[in-house]
Amino acid sequence: MNKFDYLTPSSLDEAISLCASYGERARYIAGGTDVMVEIKEGKISPQCLISLRHLREGLDHIVYEKGELKIGALVTHRMLELSPVIRKEFPILIDAVENIGSVQIRNVATIGGNIVNAVPSADGAIPLITLGAHVRIRGPKGERAMALEDFFTGPRQTLLEREEILLELVIPKLPPRTGGAYWKHTRRAAMELPILGVAVQISLGTDMQTCTEARIGLGVLAPTPMRAKKAEAILKGKKVDDEVLEKAGKAAANECKARDSIRGKAWYRKDMVEVLVQRMARVAMERAR
Numbered sequence: 001m002n003k004f005d006y007l008t009p010s011s012l013d014e015a016i017s018l019c020a021s022y023g024e025r026a027r028y029i030a031g032g033t034d035v036m037v038e039i040k041e042g043k044i045s046p047q048c049l050i051s052l053r054h055l056r057e058g059l060d061h062i063v064y065e066k067g068e069l070k071i072g073a074l075v076t077h078r079m080l081e082l083s084p085v086i087r088k089e090f091p092i093l094i095d096a097v098e099n100i101g102s103v104q105i106r107n108v109a110t111i112g113g114n115i116v117n118a119v120p121s122a123d124g125a126i127p128l129i130t131l132g133a134h135v136r137i138r139g140p141k142g143e144r145a146m147a148l149e150d151f152f153t154g155p156r157q158t159l160l161e162r163e164e165i166l167l168e169l170v171i172p173k174l175p176p177r178t179g180g181a182y183w184k185h186t187r188r189a190a191m192e193l194p195i196l197g198v199a200v201q202i203s204l205g206t207d208m209q210t211c212t213e214a215r216i217g218l219g220v221l222a223p224t225p226m227r228a229k230k231a232e233a234i235l236k237g238k239k240v241d242d243e244v245l246e247k248a249g250k251a252a253a254n255e256c257k258a259r260d261s262i263r264g265k266a267w268y269r270k271d272m273v274e275v276l277v278q279r280m281a282r283v284a285m286e287r288a289r
């Protein structure tokens, strides 16, 4: 492993200007569970790691106000898992984070790192695009925001520029009678990356049967986390019964871009999307009720 400098800026401005001065030789580090693995495997060899853990801005807040949820980029998966408000209001996030790595990993790994690392299997990203999350970003030119769905451009690629720092994720107020669920499909129960991930969020009308809004997020089924918009359109406005769910499941399987990999064949992934979209929609509706 190459030697590197480890810098501990105390403010966002200092971190950004350090990153600008080191240029391509620098990398931000939060929990380090992705960065250190990449360094050890020789995939990257930064001359300088800029730690985000000493910033006075903190970036480790979980704030739930008037139905809107703000999650700082440095919030760890374990903090999310143990948050009473997330458990009560956003169980779809609990489904995702409580199955990431192990407790030791979740104690240090951050939600921001999971998003910026941008692998198609990122467990945090799939429920967050389903929840309609936005990202807030800060760089040398100031702040900007965008939908998380638009943030990913390819495997390990995002719209984040080199010096920019992800500040927080903002989840807008959900419609009434909304529920969501995420399933990480794996061969083992722990310490496993998903063969695929499926998140479904459904809002119900006052009759508790008609779907007024639907969002479906799929992971490892395209180069980036994706939404199954054709399947969502099948659910929206319908009384959700077995027939409608089956159609939505098939539509999601058709629109995903599943491929063969060491963890699963494309045909298997498509079959499982069809099944899991239906299964997660049922859990989502239970939770909405």
Ligand SMILES: Cc1cc2nc3c(=O)[nH]c(=O)nc-3n(C[C@H](O)[C@H](O)[C@H](O)COP(=O)(O)OP(=O)(O)OC[C@H]3O[C@@H](n4cnc5c(N)ncnc54)[C@H](O)[C@@H]3O)c2cc1C
Binding pocket: 027, 028, 029, 030, 031, 032, 033, 034, 035, 036, 037, 052, 073, 074, 099, 100, 101, 102, 105, 108, 109, 110, 111, 112, 113, 114, 115, 116, 117, 121, 122, 123, 124, 164, 165, 166, 167, 191, 192, 193, 194
């Ligand atoms: C044993 C093991 C098991 C794992 N299991 C899973 C799993 O089940 N599911 C899963 O999704 N992931 C898993 N991971 C991957 C990893 O833990 C997560 O992606 C984690 O959330 C990354 O967060 P981090 O804080 O460690 O990121 P870091 O490694 O510190 O950073 C990751 C990337 O993001 C950048 N970065 C970090 N924070 C910011 C920020 N705020 N602004 C700008 N750039 C930033 C870094 O420069 C780097 O490029 C596992 C990893 C290990 C080692």
